[in-house]
Amino acid sequence: MLTGIIEQVDPAKWKLAPHVTELEASIIREILKITTRPGVISFAGGLPAPELFPIETVKELAAYVLDTYGAAAMQYSLSAGITPLRELLAERATGRGTASRTENILITAGAQQGIELLGRAFIAPGDYVLVENPTYLGALQVFNYYRAQYCVVEMDDEGMLIDQVEKQLETYHPKLIYTVSNFQNPTGITMSVERRKALIEIAGRYNVPIIDDNPYGELQFSDERIPTLKSIGGDEVVALRTFSKLVSPGFRVGWMNGPTEVIEQFEKVKQCVDLHANTFAQYLMLEFIKQGYLEPxxxxxRADYKAKRDTMLAALAEYFPPEITWTRPEGGMFIWLRLPSKLSAKELLNKAVERQVAYVYGEPFYPLGGGEHTMRLNYSNATHETIREGIKRLGDLFKAELAG
Structure with a gap:
């Protein structure tokens, strides 16, 4: 006998754990629901440009993978990931200045799962985590789930302020340092080479590991490659990488690069989570790299995002009031804005949506509060025309509010 759909559940029966009931939905995901409305220009989500997805290439590679690997591409696999892909990623990292072996690589379901594995493996309730202020919201969600506490470090145009790092390490003894060193989400700031070296030296002195979340590192607009924290710091650093920003977020294929003994522990933790990453997608990415598609x-x-960044920067200069300032990222997907104290980015979002344009206000990126007068804009998932029109709409709104 079929039963009806239950609209409400009895909380006395479904006794969720406190750390689950205390979870808050991602504000970005909530804002993205608004952006599905017809006509809304969205600068909210950190979405890759869909017109750049290599659909025809993936069609060809999907057939090749099935012809070449057959049932293996559709079967359960190793928790650490398929060996040929791990070997190739280790070889690629070594060729780019980060000496790596297969045993250093763990395939994850995107870089976000790497953060989740770190949370499971490292953080007990009450442990401190050192983060940039502001920092990536998805990392804060994971750390909040495991009931971490925060010590925060402010940034300037060169990244973390190193004197603050040392003070926080000495005061709070955090379990780990979490950073997005390249084209940071949300600010677009890149840590300078000098700061990277100083951070590694101080972290080593205080015996605290560094987690470098680096999904945007290859989206650098200049040809001068910045040495990664991992290439400088070696076993002091666990690097998180992903193909989500390079090929497709739908594949959910990322990887961790860390000391062998640490990776072995993460592999055991991953077995508890999902057994292994998507086997078929791993073989697709293996062949995407092997057959020479990735680099071009x-x-x-990079060329597309650089042009869109330039369009957004030009539109900001043309349409925004002079009281508002913003970053000039050299890569990645985001521009960070600071508003005058009269304007609250959160309070103005509804008015912006009325004008058919959306952004993410800054407060959720600050683990200890603040950021009322900040906001993030994404330029990768828009056309040049919608960038100019959306920025004009926002500029008109902000000018009207400042004049009122």
């Missing part, structure tokens, strides 16, 4: 594809993305 990334070059195409």
């Amino acid at each position: 594809h990334v070059e195409k993305i």
Whole structure:
């Protein structure tokens, strides 16, 4: 006998754990629901440009993978990931200045799962985590789930302020340092080479590991490659990487690069989570790299995002009031804005949506509060025309509010 759909559940029966009931939905995901409305220009989500997805290439590679690997591409696999892909990623990292072996690589379901594995493996309730202020919201969600406490470090145009790092390490003894060192989400700031070296030296002195979340590192607009924290710091650093920003977020394929003994522990934790990452997608990414598609594809993305960044910066200069300032990222997907104290980015969002344009206000990126007068804009998932029109709408709104 079929039963009806239950609209409400009895909380006395479904006794969720406190750390689950205390979870808050991602504000970005909530704002993205608004952006599905017809006509809304969205600068909210950190979405890759869909017109750049290599759909025809993936069609060809999907057939090749099935013809070449057969049932293996559709079967359960190793928790650490398929060996050929791990070997290739280790070889690629070594060729780019980060000496790596297969045993250093763990395939994850995107870089976000890497953060989740770190939370499970490292954080007990009450442990401190050192983060940039502001920092990536998805990391804060994970750390909040495991009931971490925060010590925060402010940034300037060169990244973390190193004197603050040392003070926080000495005061709070955090379990780990979490940073997005390249084209940071949400600010677009990149840590300078000098700061990277100083951070590694101080972290080593205080015996605290560094987690470098680096999904945007290859989206650098200049040809001068910045040495990664991992390439400088070696075993002091666990690097999180992903193909989500380079090829497709739908594949959910990322990886961790860390000391062998640490990776072995993460592998055991991953077995508890999902057994292994998507096998078929791993083989697709293996062949995407082996057959020479990745590098030219990334070059195409870099050129596209650089042009869109330039369009947004020009539109900001043309349409925004002079009281508002913003970053000038040299890569990645985001521009960070600071508003005058008279304007609250959160309070103005509804008025912006009335004008058919959306952004993410800054407060959720600050783990200890603050950021009322900040906001994030994404330029990758828009056209040049919608960038100019959306920025004009926002500029008109902000000018009207400042004049009122």
